[in-house]
Amino acid sequence: MLKERPLSEKITALDGQVFDVVVIGGGAVGCSAAREAAAAGYSVLLAEKGDFASGSSSRSSRLLHCGLRYFEAPNPMRYFARHPARFLTSLSMARQAMRERRELVLTSRERVTPIDFFFPIYSDGPYRPWQVDMAFGLLKRLAPGDVPLDYTRLKKPEALQKPMVAALGNRAKLAGAAQFTEYQFNWPERLCIDAVLDAEEAGAVALNYTEARMGDMQNGARKVTLHGPDNAHATVRGRRVMAMSGIWIDKVLSAPGKRASRKIFGTKGGHIVIRLPEEYRGQGVSTINSWGEPFYCIPWHDLHYIGPTETPYEGDLDDIHVDEHDLEFLLSETASLFPGLGVTRDKVIRTWAGVRPLTYDPAHPKGSRARELHDLGPEGLEGVYAMTAAPVMSHRDSGRKITGVLHSGLSPSGTASALSYRPRLPIENSNAQPIAEGAGYTLADVRHAVRHEHARTLLGVLFRRSGVGLRHWFSDAEIARVAEEMGAELGWSEAERETEIDRYKRDITRLYGVPNRRDRAETNDDATIPQGERA
Structure with a gap:
């Protein structure tokens, strides 16, 4: 039988309690925010309406990437010359990616795996060899050298000795390939579970399968109602409320009846899973699809997965999966970019899809990838904050930034404790x-x-x-x-x-x-x- 109280009893026992911080959303950012805030001495309640890590955090491309993708754009020199502010944003995001990459590799090596990645360079492509050298040189300067990129540029004959490069299309115009070390999350869901356990050790209360709905401010704290299994419910209050609910942020912020401006633009990323011969194992490719967007073939144990799609998503947020349109696009792009792999519909073993919680910005038709921490006070939601466009790989830094905002206006009610970030094995x-x-x-x-x-x-x-x-x-x-x-x-x-x-x-x-x-x-x-x- 159950060795602890049922979830419904846990919920009802909280009725009437006041927390320094209520975190709504149990994905990578929400769990990390709860961990950092609890370790800083704040009393924390973390509430997730489903299971921890059941949303976008478990549906990504699983790359702890080096930041190269932030410089990928059609005609990049012209694009960034016309949009210098976006270049500075890309530079900042790449720097942060390299820092996060280093920290996770050094402190949680059991959670990541190094893989050999190749980026093909075509004579008629958008990138010249010197541009690729410059991009990797820039990345190298953005991070310490103890987690190296291992970058080298291969000439065409040497590149074609690599099975994954040999499988690429347009070989007649292949000029060479960049080879570098990329890292992959073994499974990002476990990062969230580890963060929840760390938060609880620091004194936080963590509830999954519990929906949290914001209410009005009362005596300096915002009312939050909790609804869980077996009709369990409770009302608590939070001096600060952190809406870290990813693609559901706009729904969470609309609950009090004071609808905030739109914060999220969701784009759907779908993948297909295939099995390739042994010689491809451990090798991945990063390239550009027909829409000028990043496209990958990534090793995964004895499998590979290919994707992603990147299409605006306005569908059911609780029912996200690869549909026929996604599958046709992925197969078409795979046939064009990797004809040597011979991937057909009948060779697809599995699929998965998620929606990226990007920042809504009319200037970006597919959303902005610039991470933002929004203060909802000016919109009538005093003490409420939301973070958008925070990738899984930056979850620790996101948690620290959120806790930094807490420190700026709220003193913790408890004592701080140290964090080790040790993986739970x-x-x-x-x-x-x-x-x-x-x-x-x-x-x-x-x-x-x-x-x-x-x-x-x-x-x-x-x-x-x-x-x-x-x-x-x-x-x-x-x-x-x-x-x-x-x-x-x-x-x-x-x-x-x-x-x-x-x-x-x-x-x-x-x-x-x-x-x-x-x-x-x-x-x-x-x-x-x-x-x-x-x-």
């Missing part, structure tokens, strides 16, 4: 059965996830807390085994356990399936996890 020396062969995540870890990491669903364990789900196709027996373990902890009846299994299968088909084709997610037994790979 699977339980060691466990004789428990693994959830799948070679997974590095056991049934003991499942129990731990339920008891200590707020896991309440199969999707929450098999994808977000273990990181295994996107790269392994669980059999019915494996799913049932994990469901039985969770059910014993959560008190599920047999009927509830079967309902949860059905929900899990529907969710992965909807979120990760291939449009207009029965998803192979839980029936393909040839996609095993390579031995020695730990989640």
Whole structure:
């Protein structure tokens, strides 16, 4: 049975409490803000309407990138000459990317993986070899040298010795390729879970599956109503409210009846997952698609994923997935850019899509990537702040900036504590059965996830807390085994356990399936996890 109070009891027990800070949204930025604020001595409540890391934070291209993409534009010299302010913004964002890259690699190496990346240079392309040299030289100067880029420019004969470069199209006009080291998040969801646990250790209260709605200010604190499972509800107050809810920010800010101006412009990024021959493993390509936008083929364990799309999104924020239009675009671009890979619809194993919470700016037709921390006081929402366009890779810096704003006008009610940012690793020396062969995540870890990491669903364990789900196709027996373990902890009846299994299968088909084709997610037994790979 459950080793801690049910979530509904946790919620009702909070009724009437006053917090220094209420953080709404449990993605990478919200979890990091809660961690930093709690460690600074503030009393913090973190509320997430779904599971932690269930939104855009889990749907990105998973790159801890070096900042090169901020200089990518059609005719970049002309573009930045015409828009010098945008060049300065790109320079600032690239500098921040390099700093974040360095910090995460040095302090959380277990959460990132280095990969060999190639950027093809074409004689008829938008970038000359000297421009590529200049861009990487600039990036090198923007960051310390202890996490190097390992940049080298390969001439055409040498570049074509690399299988991933040899698979590219337009080889007749290939002039060479830039080779450099990029880093990839092993799975960004775990960064959020780690941040939640850090925040709780520092004294924060963290609630998932709890919707928070803002109300009016009362005696210097804003009313926030909490709504959770089993009709649980409570009213708390926050001296400051941080709307860190990503693509849902505009909805959160409209709740009090004083509708703030638009803050979010969402663009959808879709990906396809494929399996390539062994010689491609560990190699990725960064190039430019037909729309002049970044496009990647990225290694992922023994798989690769390709994308993203970048289209304005006005659809259901709770039902984001790759549709037929996305799939056709991704296949068309892949056939044009990587004809040597031979990717066709029937070779697509899985898909996923997310929506980027970019900053709304009429001057940018697809939203601005400039991160902004908005003070909603001038719009009638005193003590409310929202952050837009904050990528996963900058979550720590975002949390610090948010805490800096707190310090400027609010003294913490408690004592500060130190943060180590240590990754939470699977339980060691466990004789428990693994959830799948070679997974590095056991049934003991499942129990731990339920008891200590707020896991309440199969999707929450098999994808977000273990990181295994996107790269392994669980059999019915494996799913049932994990469901039985969770059910014993959560008190599920047999009927509830079967309902949860059905929900899990529907969710992965909807979120990760291939449009207009029965998803192979839980029936393909040839996609095993390579031995020695730990989640």
